[in-house]
Amino acid sequence: MSYKELANQIIDQIGGKDNVIRAWHCVTRLRFHVKDEQKVDLTKVKEISGVMGAQFQNGQLQIIIGNKVSDAFKEIEAIVGVQDKEEVQDNQKGPLSRFLDMISGVFSPVIPAIAGAGMMKGLLALLQVLGWISEESDAFQVLTIISNAAFYFLPFLLAISAAKRFKVSEYLSIAIAGALLYPTITAGVASGESGLGFLGMPIPFIDYSSTVIPVILMVWVLSYVYRFIEKIVPGALRIVLTPTLVFLLMIPFTLIVAGPIGFVIGDYVGIGVGWLYENGGAIAGLLVGGLLPLFIVTGMHYGFAPIILQNMTKNGFDPFILPLNLVNSLAQSGAAFAVAIKTKNKKFKAIAVSSGVSALLGVTEPAVFGVSLKLKRPLYASMIAGGISGGFALYFGVKCFGFVAQGLEAFPVYIDPADGMNLVYAAISILIAFVISFILTWILGFEDVPVDDKSVATEKQTTESKKEQSSAQDVMSSGVVNSPLKGTFTPLEEVPDKTFSEEVIGTTVAIEPTDNKIVAPFDGTVAMLYPTKHAIGLKSDTGVEVLIHIGLETVNLDGKYFDVQVSQGDTIAKGQELVAFDRESIRAEGYNIVTLIVVTNSDQFTTTEKVHFDKNQLIETTAEIIQTKK
Known part of the structure; x- marks a missing residue:
């Protein structure tokens, strides 16, 4: 059956497209909000070829498809139309998060217009400083219109x-x-x-x-x-x-x-x-400049946009938020470049270099999320550097005359025709930010990302020996799945989700975590990462496909409390950390944290056997939990 046929049959049995309020999907399931649950025939839905199971849970209709759920969803979406996922997700967030999302949603589309106008203000100021244009000239009036129209x-x-x-x-x-x-x-x-x-x-x-x-x-x-x-x-x-x-x-x-x-x-x-600004001075710069990376991580930096525009409207410049954004960009860049030089992982080195360049140009998210936050200590270094340089900038009254990306290209908007030192102090502040962040990152160091390039070696004999040993281990561990986390064994009958307890999508083992990380259960690759970070799909070098699902219904957290350490397509080594999560915070939100390890291609093996464990028996990450044979 094609996915189009599958989608049509599903929609018919759940009351038609008019009964669908919203449709979306997670790792294995189609999820629906429906107007009338009485119109849904669960029995007939379960009988559809390609459907592994169906249930109502937490107000959602869930239809289990398996690994190919995204293909089925494309056809579902073609029938019911594009759903407003954002609106439903907003309802799951707190008031502050919804407010910040609203500010971001309103301001993001207009930023190109005000950024262009802001840069024009900077260029006009540069022309004045160089004496290339007169305020009485028609050209000045036209350029003033260009630079002010978007703001007016x-x-x-x-x-x-x-x-x-x-x-x-x-x-x-x-x-x-x-x-x-x-x-x-x-x-x-x-x-x-x-x-x-x-x-x-x-x-x-x-x-x-x-x-x-x-x-x-x-x-x-x-x-x-x-x-x-x-x-x-x-x-x-x-x-x-x-x-x-x-x-x-x-x-x-x-x-x-x-x-x-x-x-x-x-x-x-x-x-x-x-x-x-008037009363806090350098202290305000120290505090806000140091905390700015945390504002970026939480999305709270979007809330600064009205403040910046208010300052621009009232004063013609911003003496506070934009200068602090400028030094933060260079602090993030300094940390990223220090990591790039120091790391031994070639792939991560490339990521650090590219994110460092992006930060130089005022785009800090890649450096914050991809490098600093991932390694922790570079984040601390950049916060210290941002605080010190931010205090310097505010102490000397650095002003920004245009709402543009705060990187090196923003220099023209720091030109003040009435005060030539404004640009000088701005330049000194970013130099302080970059240098301090770079040096502190180098001194503090970091726990490097594991090197996955096994071709690099200092001694040929040692390398060959390791390769032979690794090859022998691969043969011995063929078809074996180790526990990807430390925890206690949970019988499947105690898992309150039939998809997993009845092993609908494959042989399943349930473990209650006693630690906060997921590691690779074998050598292989990352086959799938879900945007909400609560689940990860892996494929071993011997062909075993495994889904690791952290908690039940944790898709609703939308990535909160999860930190994925790898990317889709990455090669992984047994024992390598893949995902970090905060199990206590997840429990505090009311979610069951039991973690499911599922062999999703069980049907491709002659036997798929689970190792026996007693209830609540402690399982280490070195323990074998599933063995497959072809």
Whole structure:
């Protein structure tokens, strides 16, 4: 049966595509949220060729497909349409995470526009410093328009991206945002008048150019108002009546409530940051600069975008967040290059070099996640360097005049025509960051990633001896799966998931972890990594395919508490650490942490035998748990 036929049969037996709210998949299962569970015929679903099992669990319909689940899901998605995975995942996150995701989702699409405008500001400042352009010239006026337009009309840009984020009409959002920059409002601001009145309520004249919070607040409210009006207006009248009612409600609301409140909030955010900058000085730089890598790891750095734009709007420059981002980029680069020189692993050396170059250009995530966080000590070194250089930058009042990627290419936006030392202090601060981070990483050292290139040797005889020994061991361990973790044996009948307890997808062993790491149970390769990091698929050199599934329903954690140490396609050696996880935190979230080791191609062997263990017997990673024979 083709996957298209399989998908069609599944959809038919679960009530049709109209009964599907959302579809997604994990390592072995198709997962659905359905409108009416009574329309799902589990018995018939289980009878479909290619389906290994089906069940309702934790409000989800789960259909077990096995290793080829992604192929089946492509056909499922073609039938039911692209599902809003982001929305469901958001519901599983805390308020702070949802807020930061919202900020990131709104600002990310507009960054190219404001980055381009910001770089233009830097180039214009450079032309002034060099004396190549006069402020009275037409060319200066045109270049000023180019550098300011995106910032002035930022409410329009944010209206579009916010509308996409909150799933409401982009055109209605822009039209309502237009009220904030309507000539009557801007002329009133210029004249110094107090404002207008509407139904006894005041509409203050406020300069909304370059503002952030008012338009985001407006579009958020619009998303609810629009859906409410759509429900009460008859279908035949919606095309005319819906936008009319939306404008009548939302434009006064925006001018009377959302705009002024958002402006005040933004103003106080700016005041708070200004107070921290004025009173904290070098201490503020030391603290925020040192903690910035942790903000990146948690995603909290996205929350800085409104603060940066508020500073740009109010002062014409940012004296706080962007300079600290600049020194953090160079600190991450210094740590990555130190690792690149010191590591003996050729593959990891290449990763460190590429991430170091990326950090030089202001893209720090590869260095943070791929190098520093992975090795820990380089992260500490970069945090210390970021704190020291951040304190230096804020002590000498380094200012950034453009919202651009904070790497070496950002130098033009640190040119201040009124203060030539601003660029000098910026250069010194990044030099401090790079050098200190590099030296500290070198001194502190790190636990190197295991070398997997066995062709490198210092003595030929030793190498040949090791190869012969390794070859002999491979023969002896042919078809053997060692325990990938330390823990206690759990009988399958005590595993509350029929897919595993009934060995639906293959011979299965269950182990309750007493440690926080998964190691390779044999020599082989990483066949599959799931984005949520809770499971990993391996294939041994002798052809045994194994799925290691950490915990039950831990897919819902979306990678939280898991740290994968390898990449898909990597060659692995028996005993090599593959995944680190925090079992206590996972338990605290309410998840069963029992780990399942499944031979997913059991049917390809004549026998697949499990080694006998007593209940709760301690199993070491050196213990054989499954033996296969062809």
